[in-house]
Amino acid sequence: MERFDYARAADPAAAVHAASLAEAPKNETQWPTQYLAGGTNLIDYMKLDVLRPQRVIDINDLQDQHGAIEVAGDGLRLGALARMSDVADHPDVKRDYPVIAESLNLAASGQIRNMASVGGNVLQRTRCNYFRDVSYRACNKRDPGSGCAALEGVNRKHAVLGVSDKCIATYPGDFANALVALDARVNVLGHRGSRTMRFEDLHRAPGDTPEIETNLEPGDLILGFEVPAGPWTRRSLFLKIRDRESYEFALASAAVALAMDGGTVREARIALGGVATKPWRAHEAEAVLNGKPLDEAQARRAADAAFAGARTREQNAFKPELGRRTLVRALMQAQAMEV
Amino acid sequence: MDEPFPVSRRRVLAGGVGVAGASVAHADTSLRERTTQAPPAGPSTVAVELEVNGDRHRLEVDPRATLLDTLRLTLGLTGSKKGCDHGQCGACTVHVNGRRVLSCLTLAAAVRGPVTTIEGLSGAEASKLHPMQQAFVDQDAYQCGYCTPGQIMSAVACVHEGRTGSDADIREAMSGNLCRCAAYPHIVAAVKQAAPQIARG
DSSP: OOOOEEEEOSSHHHHHHHHTSSOOOSOGGGOSEEEESSOTTHHHHHHTTSOOOSEEEEOGGGHHHHOOEEEETTEEEEETTSBHHHHHTOHHHHHHOHHHHHHHHTSSOHHHHHHOBHHHHTTOOOOOHHHHOTTOOOBTTTSTTSOBTTTTSSOTTOOSBSOOSSOOOOOOOSHHHHHHHTTOEEEEEETTEEEEEEGGGTBOOOTTOTTOOBSOOTTOEEEEEEEEOOTTSSSEEEEEEOSSSSSOOOSEEEEEEEEEETTEEEEEEEEEESSBSSOEEOHHHHHHHTTSBOOHHHHHHHHHHHTTTOOOOSSOTTHHHHHHHHHHHHHHHHHHOOO | OOOSOSSOHHHHIIIIIOTTGGGHHHHHHHHHHHHHHSOOOOSOOEEEEEEETTEEEEEEEOTTOBHHHIIIIISOOTTSOOSSSSSSSOTTEEEETTEEEEGGGSBGGGOOSOEEOGGGTTTTOTTSOOHHHHHHHHTTOOSSOTTHHHHHHHHHHHHHHTOOSSHHHHHHHTTTSOOTTOOHHHHHHHHHHHHHHHHHO
C-alpha cells in the first residue's frame, strides 16, 4: 500500500472542503483523495495498488447525522453511512421494500455487511481481474489507451449489456440495481453545494472513457438516497444467480417490482445485475409487461427485449440466456408473492 | 520495552485458546514474507487509542496499519489470523462494538469502539473456554486450525444476530469464513451445540 495522509472529518462540509483542495485528473482511479467509510472496497484496492490516494478522509463520524434509515409515507430515506446489515435487517425495509433488503442481504458476507456503508457500496469498483491486478498493463479503466485484456482474455464473468470495445467490466453490486429499479435519487454534496440526481444518472457506461465511471466530481460526497413509495415496492424481490450459493458476486441477477391489477401488470420496475457495465434499468422489458396480463410466455418476451442488445465474448456467451431465465423466474416469483 | 508482547503466543496457547496451534509455524513464515514487503513506518503516524479485550492501548501507528497487523505485530495478539488479507476468507474476524468485522480491511486509525479478539472471548475467565470454543473442540470442527479463531468469532456473532435457526441459516451466516480443510459439517454442528448455551447467556 502506498503512503497517504489520514484525517477524520467532523462534518460533511469539512470533508468536501478537504477533498476538493487538490486538482484531480478525470481518471477516477487516480483521484488523489478518497473517502473512507467501511473501507471494505477502498482498503482492498489500496492493498492491490489499484487505488493510490494521497489523502484518505475518514467520514465515519458523519454516521450520526447521515446514517439514519427512515421509512415514511412518501418513501424510504437512507443515510449514506448506514451499514448494509442495518438496512438489510430493518423490519420496515423488509416489509415495504423487500428488493432493497434482499439485495443487501444476498451481498458479501456478514462481516462485510456490518462494515460497509450503503453510500460506499454503490461506488464499489469492478471485480474484473485485469482491473484488479496491476501486473496486467492493458486496462483502459486504469490506464486509458492501454487496451483491454478482457476482450480476448478470461471474460466469463464480464458484461454483455452496456459494453464498448474499450471495456466490458461488469458492475459488481446488487443494492445499486434495487435502487435503479425503484427510481431512487441520490443526494450529493460537492464543493459547489448540494444537489440531488437520479440514481440512474450516477453511473456511466464505459463508452470511450471507461476510466470515468460516475457523474460525480472529485470531492463529491454521497450523503444519502431517497426511494419513492409506490404500489410496486411491496411486491418486489431480488433474485441472484451465482457460481456458489453464498458470498459471491452475481453471474446474473434481477431486481423486480410489480404493481398488479389482478393478473395484469399495472407497472413493472426491472433492473439487471451481473450482466451489465453499470446498474442496468431494463426499460424495454418493462414496456413489454406494462398493461398486459403476466404469464411465463409474456415474461419471456420481456426478457428477450431486455437482452436484445446483448453483445457477448468468447466465454460469456451463456450470459444472455442465463439473464433471461433469471428475469423470467424473478417475475413469476414476484407475481406469486402475497403482499 | 521489557516485554514487547504483553500476551505472548506461548501464554495464549497455555491459556487454552490456542486451538489454532497446529499451524503456528506456517503462520510465522507467511507473516515474515508479507512484512518484509512493506516499508517501515514513516514520520507521519497517527495517534490512536485502542481498547482491546478490556485493555486500553495508546499507540502511534502508520496510517496504513490495519487493525489485524496492529493486533498481531504491535500488541502480540496473534490469535487473529492473516489468510487472504483482502476480506475474502474471514480468518481475521474480530468484534468491534460487539459486531463481527474483518480486521484486515479495517485501518487501526479508523477503529471506533472496543475490540474483542479470540484471546478475550471468554472475558475475565481467560483460563476457561468460551462455549463456542468448547463446541469446536467437542465437534472436531477444524483440521489445520488456521481459520478457527475467525470461525469462532464469526460463529459467536451469528448467535447474537439470531442467524442460527437451522443448518441452512448457519451455513449462510457463516459463508464469510472459508475453511480450506472443509470442516464445514463439523463447524455447523459446533455452532448448533453452542448456540443455546450462548443464547441463555
